[in-house]
Amino acid sequence: MILDSLNSAQQEAVSAPLGxxxxxxxxxxxxxxxLTHRIAWLVQREQISPLQIMAVTFTNKAANEMRTxxxxxxxxxxxxxxxxxxxxxxxxxxxxxxxxxxxxQTFQILDSDDQLRMVRRVIHSLNLDEDRYPPKEARWFIxxxxxxxxxxxxxxxxxxxxxxxxxVYQAYQAACQRAGVIDFxxxxxxxxxxxQSNANLRQHYQERFRCILVDExxxxxxxxxxxxxxxxxxxxxxxxxGDDDQSIYGWRGARIENIHRFSxxxxxxxxxxxxxxxxxxxxxxxxxNALIAxxxxxxxxxxxxxDKDGEPITVYxxxxxxxxxxxxxxxxxxxxxxDYRLRDIAILxxxxxxxxxxxxxxxxxxxxxxxxxxxxxxxxxEIKDALAYLRMLANPSDDSAFERIINTPTRGIGDxxxxxxxxxxxxxxxxxxxxxxxxxxxxxxxxxxxxSLEAFVNLIQSMSDKTQTMTLDKQVEYVLRASGLxxxxxxxxxxxxxxxxxxxxxxxxxxxxxIQEGTPDDMPPLAAFLAYAxxxxxxxxxxxxxxxxxxMTLHSxxxxxxxxxxxxxxxxxxxxxxxxxxxxxxxxxxxRLCYVGMTRAEKKLFMTYAELRRMHGKEAYHKPSRFLHxxxxxxxxxxxxxxxxSPRPMPIANSYKPEAEGKFRIGQEVxxxxxxxxxxxxxxxxxxxxxxxxxxxxxxxxxxxxxxxxPK
DNA sequence: CGGGAAAAGCTTTTT
DNA sequence: GCTTTTCCCG
Numbered sequence: 216m217i218l219d220s221l222n223s224a225q226q227e228a229v230s231a232p233l234g235x236x237x238x239x240x241x242x243x244x245x246x247x248x249x250l251t252h253r254i255a256w257l258v259q260r261e262q263i264s265p266l267q268i269m270a271v272t273f274t275n276k277a278a279n280e281m282r283t284x285x286x287x288x289x290x291x292x293x294x295x296x297x298x299x300x301x302x303x304x305x306x307x308x309x310x311x312x313x314x315x316x317x318x319x320q321t322f323q324i325l326d327s328d329d330q331l332r333m334v335r336r337v338i339h340s341l342n343l344d345e346d347r348y349p350p351k352e353a354r355w356f357i358x359x360x361x362x363x364x365x366x367x368x369x370x371x372x373x374x375x376x377x378x379x380x381x382x383v384y385q386a387y388q389a390a391c392q393r394a395g396v397i398d399f400x401x402x403x404x405x406x407x408x409x410x411q412s413n414a415n416l417r418q419h420y421q422e423r424f425r426c427i428l429v430d431e432x433x434x435x436x437x438x439x440x441x442x443x444x445x446x447x448x449x450x451x452x453x454x455x456x457g458d459d460d461q462s463i464y465g466w467r468g469a470r471i472e473n474i475h476r477f478s479x480x481x482x483x484x485x486x487x488x489x490x491x492x493x494x495x496x497x498x499x500x501x502x503x504n505a506l507i508a509x510x511x512x513x514x515x516x517x518x519x520x521x522d523k524d525g526e527p528i529t530v531y532x533x534x535x536x537x538x539x540x541x542x543x544x545x546x547x548x549x550x551x552x553x554d555y556r557l558r559d560i561a562i563l564x565x566x567x568x569x570x571x572x573x574x575x576x577x578x579x580x581x582x583x584x585x586x587x588x589x590x591x592x593x594x595x596x597e598i599k600d601a602l603a604y605l606r607m608l609a610n611p612s613d614d615s616a617f618e619r620i621i622n623t624p625t626r627g628i629g630d631x632x633x634x635x636x637x638x639x640x641x642x643x644x645x646x647x648x649x650x651x652x653x654x655x656x657x658x659x660x661x662x663x664x665x666x667s668l669e670a671f672v673n674l675i676q677s678m679s680d681k682t683q684t685m686t687l688d689k690q691v692e693y694v695l696r697a698s699g700l701x702x703x704x705x706x707x708x709x710x711x712x713x714x715x716x717x718x719x720x721x722x723x724x725x726x727x728x729x730i731q732e733g734t735p736d737d738m739p740p741l742a743a744f745l746a747y748a749x750x751x752x753x754x755x756x757x758x759x760x761x762x763x764x765x766x767m768t769l770h771s772x773x774x775x776x777x778x779x780x781x782x783x784x785x786x787x788x789x790x791x792x793x794x795x796x797x798x799x800x801x802x803x804x805x806x807r808l809c810y811v812g813m814t815r816a817e818k819k820l821f822m823t824y825a826e827l828r829r830m831h832g833k834e835a836y837h838k839p840s841r842f843l844h845x846x847x848x849x850x851x852x853x854x855x856x857x858x859x860x861s862p863r864p865m866p867i868a869n870s871y872k873p874e875a876e877g878k879f880r881i882g883q884e885v886x887x888x889x890x891x892x893x894x895x896x897x898x899x900x901x902x903x904x905x906x907x908x909x910x911x912x913x914x915x916x917x918x919x920x921x922x923x924x925x926p927k
Numbered sequence: 928c929g930g931g932a933a934a935a936g937c938t939t940t941t942t
Numbered sequence: 943g944c945t946t947t948t949c950c951c952g
Contacts, residue, residue: 275941300942463939466938466940627928768940793938795938830937
């Protein structure tokens with residue numbers, strides 16, 4: 216029953232005997248299906264209780280999807296099951312064992328932004344020069360150490376700079392401990408530390424989880440690997456699923472070697488390959504296979520499909536990035552006339568900066584689109600302000616929240632006053648809130664500052680009193696009004712302020728919805744909500760009803776699929792990126808990124824590049840990406856003609872001025888009385904006012920009025 | 928404290 | 943070059 220509708224490799228994976236398994240799952244080979252069916256198999260055939268199973272993913276989205284599918288398969292709520300992200304499960308663990316982990320019960324989670332502020336504060340308190348020791352570098356150092364599982368005393372500094380960063384690391388940990396906050400990496404780090412040091416707990420968890428499944432294993436880093444080993448112990452069965460060819464997060468510490476290490480550390484691990492692809496046409500797969508074959512040290516895997524070969528891959532050479540964008544937009548307009556909806560189409564690119572030109576072209580033709588990977592809801596400044604007030608209520612020691620709201624909205628507490636509080640806090644070895652309480656009793660400050668501070672103390676204390684018995688959504692609403700945040704953003708003029716107000720209103724709804732769904736743990740609702748905001752700031756997916764073209768980076772496209780994919784910017788320097796080109800390892804990661812991009816496509820794949828592109832302010836000619844040369848020529852159709860500047864775009868409000876018709880088009884050879892021969896780069900406006908940007912052979916690039924130019 | 932000017936980035940990103 | 947952040951002064 217469970218095995219119905221699975222192919223033989225999938226069946227083998229799902230019904231494998233209890234033991235260690237390494238599932239090499241190619242793109243589109245039904246990886247999630249295997250994971251969920253495996254869990255169903257364990258429960259139904261191996262008589263393993265759902266409570267003895269742990270399933271780990273990287274994103275909340277993947278975890279939620281898995282949970283939903285399992286509930287569907289098993290027809291029981293999977294709420295009590297340990298399905299979640301490394302961070303989410305660690306959080307659950309630390310909430311249950313806060314005492315053993317030496318944390319306050321109300322501990323709060325710092326996101327990377329809060330973390331940076333905290334690090335900056337520590338750097339100042341050590342009297343270090345921020346320019347010589349940039350907080351971002353320090354944060355990177357701290358996270359890197361924790362990701363390798365090293366406490367401050369385990370770090371061996373190699374030079375003066377790393378000695379300094381080590382001091383920062385030490386002071387930072389102390390400051391976090393004092394404030395009762397932990398950062399993202401700490402979730403994993405402290406979980407590992409606790410399991411290592413506490414044999415009872417370790418034994419308890421190792422006896423509990425008889426089966427552990429890990430998704431996207433190629434993305435695990437060192438601490439995650441340690442984490443897995445600690446939970447798995449010697450006796451439990453571990454199934455990992457991954458694809459070395461889709462490892463694209465090496466730059467942030469993912470260790471592809473973990474897949475190789477697995478077979479050594481987990482004896483008897485059996486490797487099963489899922490190579491049948493259910494997503495793409497034969498042509499797309501053949502091309503992707505040929506590309507990835509250029510990489511070395513692969514575990515080896517060849518995707519195949521029962522599907523037809525389908526159409527060849529279209530490669531388009533644009534004159535510049537505008538021309539490239541117009542080609543894409545024109546093709547989208549054609550596709551729209553056929554069976555494709557806009558939401559079937561994705562434009563993928565290497566870096567976010569590329570989206571602007573594409574957006575402008577889409578806008579010009581009135582094609583709805585959506586850019587992914589922007590600022591997430593819970594990361595918005597106004598939301599973080601509001602959450603900081605809530606955090607103060609949950610845990611007044613939270614220095615990072617304190618710093619954020621002490622003068623937001625502005626209440627006459629300037630930098631000087633805050634510095635005084637910080638200094639006192641350091642001397643008294645206290646948190647900022649404690650320091651403030653001590654100082655305000657002593658008439659320490661000038662009269663005006665003292666008054667403002669007193670008002671602030673009263674505000675927080677009265678908020679704390681008044682919200683005591685309220686439901687979560689009422690608490691949020693009360694805090695928004697009492698803090699003056701609503702008023703503050705109401706004053707902000709323009710559309711921006713309005714959006715912010717809407718976002719704040721939405722926070723009340725979010726809180727309401729949160730309690731409706733029921734808090735998962737035995738935590739107070741406010742604490743649970745704050746953890747949710749920090750840990751599960753859900754990436755907003757496109758509304759089912761929204762029909763728009765999807766724009767995103769190659770990285771964020773991983774795990775998704777689209778009938779039509781445009782892979783833009785396939786040029787040397789951009790893709791592969793110039794920072795990666797001289798490191799063979801990094802170059803292979805770029806190639807994997809290209810592989811990931813290509814294998815997102817189901818039916819049609821377009822790969823485009825621009826001969827001339829404006830990058831970092833300068834215009835530069837780039838060769839077509841080496842990845843294009845690595846594709847078998849017989850699978851490609853090259854489109855050589857330049858896009859004719861197209862029929863009039865739809866007249867829509869706020870649309871950009873349409874490109875001029877008639878006299879000039881992009882790429883055209885032209886002549887000027889003084890400047891000589893040149894090529895048209897871009898057009899703006901029309902009629903007499905038309906401005907034409909031309910690159911002249913002798914004098915470089917100039918923008919001039921069209922009437923001074925003659926077609927050649 | 929807010930607005931404008933100067934300066935600093937500038938690959939990819941989840942938790 | 944363009945956008946975001948920081949700085950400085952009224």
